[in-house]
Amino acid sequence: METSGARRSLPWLLLTWGVTRLVLLLFVYKVYVFPGPDVTSDVSITYQGWFEVLRTGTFPLDxxxxxxxxxxxxxILSPAVLPGLDYASAFFVLACLTDLVVLALLVYAGLRPGKRPHGAWVWVVGVPLLGPTVYSRYDxxxxxxxxxALLVGSRHPRLMGALAGFGAMLKVWPALVLLGVRARAGWAAAVATVAALAALFSLAMPGAFAFLTFQRDRGTEVESLGSLVFHVARHHGWDGxxxxxxxxxxxxxxxxTIVSTAALALTGMTFGWLLLWRVLATRFEAHTMADAAFVAVLMFTTxxxxxxxxxxxWLIGLAAVCAxxxxxxMTVPVVMVLLASFVTVLEFPxxxxxxxxxxxxxxxLLVIRNGLLVLATVLAARxxxxATVPRPAQAPAPDHTTLTKETSASS
Structure with a gap:
């Protein structure tokens, strides 16, 4: 019954996707100008600048x-597969096509036993809430x-591991999808993929891991949770x-520096919580891998x-898989992520x-957005x-009848 309902709703799903994505493309191509800073400059200036360096066979070391x-x-090099378009236009086309691929994966998954079409709807509705930024980044x-990786995980652990490893070499965080994986084959495939890609890039292009130093030296960004300290402090004489x-x-x-260090310490604490969960968890179901990945990325993002x-x-994609x-x-945390996405487009751009x-x-706006993320993180972790960690066994309550008899006998 639910599968037939999902098939009937498919035209509406595709229509919604088509309309919302057309609007996004009109914004990134500047047929209509989205209010605020130009979010496409990362593609036309930063990405294209990297493209020119990368095509010479080296990373942007300076x-x-x-x-x-x-x-x-x-x-960054992918727009080269569309030589008839300028760099930015090709990038936007590829971003839209990738969006469509994700939709196809979620629709296919939603028609399988034990699944539902809600995930596809979360993706279709959630992505445009972020505005044109979503097509202006390679995320x-x-x-x-x-x-x-998450959708193939239970049936093809090696493929899942390879995809997770490849994703980690794209932007690190997809490694977190391995948190709920129990099959050793998945972990082995991920490690092998990371090792192979690391060796390949290290040999082929200088500076493959210079990014580690650059990440280490980052400060406190104005939209982060820790930044709220300084936003308020500026009204009380802080001279930064x-x-x-x-x-x-x-x-x-x-x-x-103190606030940035505190954020790193908090991230370390979340890693400790996740490690403790992984050790104590015993009840793993088909959805546990997706739920664990969602919680882990929520924690590290927040x-x-x-x-x-x-x-x-990232969160919208993982929320869609959970759904x-x-x-x-995870319904309530998923809804909170969608609400946070809407507030995000208000605060940027x-x-x-x-x-x-x-x-x-x-x-x-930052208090609301970051508050929603914190609340979603706490609820999702709970x-x-x-769902997965068994409660400690409690001692049986004493038998009052036996106690009464024993008391009478002793008297």
């Missing part, structure tokens, strides 16, 4: 904004790899600055020193000037723990 694993070069391509630093707008000045708008693409499973109990200026509106 550019501190290059903060990605070596396989990211494939995403949609990384998300596609992670979604594919907001500057473009390491490719993002960051706070610089007194106490920034505690990061940087919460760029495109990070929400594919009938047995998943619509009112990014208010965020940078720490106005009451900018602070309010659901995952309760």
């Amino acid at each position: 550019d501190v904004t290059w903060q990605y694993p070596p396989a990211a070069a494939l995403a 949609v391509m990384v998300t596609a790899v992670a979604v594919a 600055q907001v500057l473009l630093n390491y490719g993002s707008v960051e706070f610089l000045g007194p106490w920034v 505690t990061s020193r940087v919460i760029s708008p495109q990070y929400l693409v 594919c499973f009938r047995a998943s109990r 619509l009112y990014f000037g208010d965020v940078v200026g720490s106005t009451p509106l900018g602070i309010t 659901v995952l723990w309760q």
Whole structure:
């Protein structure tokens, strides 16, 4: 019955996807100008600049904004497969096609036993909530790899591991999809893929791992959870600055290093929680792998020193996979991620000037967006723990009848 209902809703799903994606393309091609800063400049200036360097056979060694694993070069070079278009136009086309591939994967998964079409709807509705930013970053391509890995995981662990390993070499975070994997074949395939790609890029192109140094030196970005300290402090005499630093707008000045270190410590604590969960969890179901990946990425995103708008693409993709499973109990956190995505497009790019200026509106938007992410993280982690970690065995309650008899006998 549910499968037939899903097939009947498919035309509406495709129509919604087509209309919303047409609007996104009109914005990135600037047929209509989206309010706020030009979000497409990362493609037309930054990505294209990297493209010119990468095509010479080396990584951008002198550019501190290059903060990605070596396989990211494939995403940056990908517009070359469409030689009839200029770089930016080709990139936008490929981003849209990748979006369509993710939809196809989710639709196919939703028609299988134990699944439902909700995941496809989460993706169709969630992506346009982020505005044209989603087509102006290569994160949609990384998300596609992670979604594919989770959807094939239970039936093809080796393929899942290979996809997770490849995704990790694109942007690190897809390695987290391995958290709920129990099959050794999946882990082995992931390690082999990472090792092979690392060796290949190290031998073929100089500077494959220079990004590790650049990431280490990042500060506190103005949209992160920790940045709220400085947004408020600016109204009470804090004399720091907001500057473009390491490719993002960051706070610089007194106490920034302390807050950044605290964020790293909080990230370390979340890693400890995830490790404890992995040791204690015993009840694994078909949806556990997707739920665990969703929780892990939520945790690392929320505690990061940087919460760029495109990070929400990761969460929407993983939320969509969770929503594919009938047995998943992540509905409330998924809805919160969608709400956070809508608030994200308000704080960037619509009112990014208010965020940078720490106005009451900018602070309010950040409090709401980051608050939704924190709440979603806590609720999702609680659901995952309760569903997979058995409660400690309790001692049986004493038999009051026996106690009464024993008391009478002793008297």
